[in-house]
Amino acid sequence: MMAFVLMVIFVFAFAVDTGRVQFSLVFPGTLWMAFLFAGMIGISRTYAHEVPEDTLTGLILAPGDRMTIFLAKLTTAFLFMIAMEAIATPIFFSLFNEPWNGSWGPMILVLVLGALGLVELGTLLSAISANLKSGEMIFTVLLFPFEIPVLICTVEATQAMLSVPSGNPWLWLHGLMAYDAIFLVLPLLLYEYLWEV
Amino acid sequence: MRALHLGKKIGEKVVLRDISLEVGDAGMLAILGPNGAGKTTLLRILSGVWGPTHGELWRFGQKVEREGRSDSRIGYLGHQSFLYPSLSALDNLTFYAKLWGLDRPSDRAANALKQVGLTWSQADPVKTYSRGMLQRAAIARVLLTQPKLLLLDEPYTGLDLAAQEFLDTTLRSFQTAGGAIILITHNVHEAIRVSQAVTILVRGRLVWWSDTQGWNAERLALEYQKWLGGGARHP
Structure with a gap:
């Protein structure tokens, strides 16, 4: 994940001449596209360790609520995503000479909510695709369309924070909160059935 | 049953x-x-x-x-071993013993491996095991909870x-x-x-x-x- 996002940063840093192009217009989009693709690489592997020797069944057989397995996978993916964002975001800003005009509070909030939105659906789709023959294809085909609302909200919120004068990011942040809430509840409702896919 | x-x-x-x-x-x-x-x-x-x-x-x-x-x-032995290939047999069984809430998980895991004659290779990653050894380790996992x-x-x-x-x-x-x-x-x-x-x-x-x-x-x-x-x- 980290290697991929660093690669994207350096490729853009060399490819775009920030002196000639008004990069601030596409900066939020570049940032979140890098996070989406890097996150996808990590999240798609969430259940991969469980496949070769069917260790998922070993976990299912343990006492306790099976939802714990999903929540543990979700938490791990979320922490990896947050760590990646925490390292990559300052590098993005410094390499592209992007001036910081906003306040850190909403920026941290959009990074946290964006990461949660990306990993919630990703972890659910990873669980579904782990037991299917064409799982990787299903993961990719379903992930991108359903992540579009997260991308729109995060890009718009980031854009609002970085523009001069600053815009209002809260409409987009509320949209992101609603998405996160829906995709946190949905797996809780579906998860019992996923074992039998 | x-x-x-x-x-x-x-x-x-x-x-x-x-x-x-x-x-x-x-x-x-x-x-x-x-x-x-x-x-x-x-x-x-x-x-x-x-x-x-x-x-x-x-x-x-x-x-x-x-x-x-x-x-x-109930001890369930499936087609696969339910063991993580990159971990050693001892680590795998200790993990399962903890998951099942057993007391003294490391001792239980070591005893189960002794029961199936795998003490000599308990520190080796499971991915290096032969089919027979893997099956023994899987049996040790099944016997862990004394089913x-x-x-x-x-x-x-x-x-x-x-x-x-x-x-x-x-x-x-x-x-x-x-x-x-x-x-x-x-x-x-x-x-x-x-x-x-x-x-x-x-x-x-x-x-x-x-x-x-x-x-x-x-x-x-x-x-x-x-x-x-x-x-x-x-x-």
Whole structure:
């Protein structure tokens, strides 16, 4: 994940001449596209360790609520995503000479909510695709369309924070909160059935 | 373990229908069946990984609710070992002992590996194990919780003669201690050698049932062939 996002940063840093192009217009989009693709690489592997020797069944057989397995996978993916964002975001800003005009509070909030939105659906789709023959294809085909609302909200919120004068990011942040809430509840409702896919 | 008229639908496909069986203390039942007959599905339901769509399931005198639920008194040995390849056998078993809330998890794990004769390689990653060693480690995982019932899904597959003898000995001593066993196999010789009763599962239905007393492998093979050749018939 980290290697991929660093690669994207350096490729853009060399490819775009920030002196000639008004990069601030596409900066939020570049940032979140890098996070989406890097996150996808990590999240798609969430259940991969469980496949070769069917260790998922070993976990299912343990006492306790099976939802714990999903929540543990979700938490791990979320922490990896947050760590990646925490390292990559300052590098993005410094390499592209992007001036910081906003306040850190909403920026941290959009990074946290964006990461949660990306990993919630990703972890659910990873669980579904782990037991299917064409799982990787299903993961990719379903992930991108359903992540579009997260991308729109995060890009718009980031854009609002970085523009001069600053815009209002809260409409987009509320949209992101609603998405996160829906995709946190949905797996809780579906998860019992996923074992039998 | 008692199953009454169990049925299982996965999506629109009926995988099991009207399955009834009972295995008591120190009993050993072998389930014979061709590929796709529903043997693994049946074992997954009996172990609590999945719940049945129809019917009743009783385990240790208690009725099991519709959703699948595990029980530490049941040891399930599947097609795979359920062990993480990159971890050592000791780490794998310690992990499972912790997961099951057992006291002194490392000691329990070491004892289970000693029981199956893998102490000498307990620190090696499981991915370096041969098929026989992997099966021994999987048996150690199953024995970790000191189960009363073993559910074994084709446990002899891929084992050499020495490993088969080891498994026979392990099962016999488990049974002598009062444990019950349900074994899935393709092999009539294994079924006759280790079990007290045999049943044949074809296309999701138990079509034939008999005690193994008075039967030999050749007769059983002929009976099995009859059911396979003619397809599923209602008994």
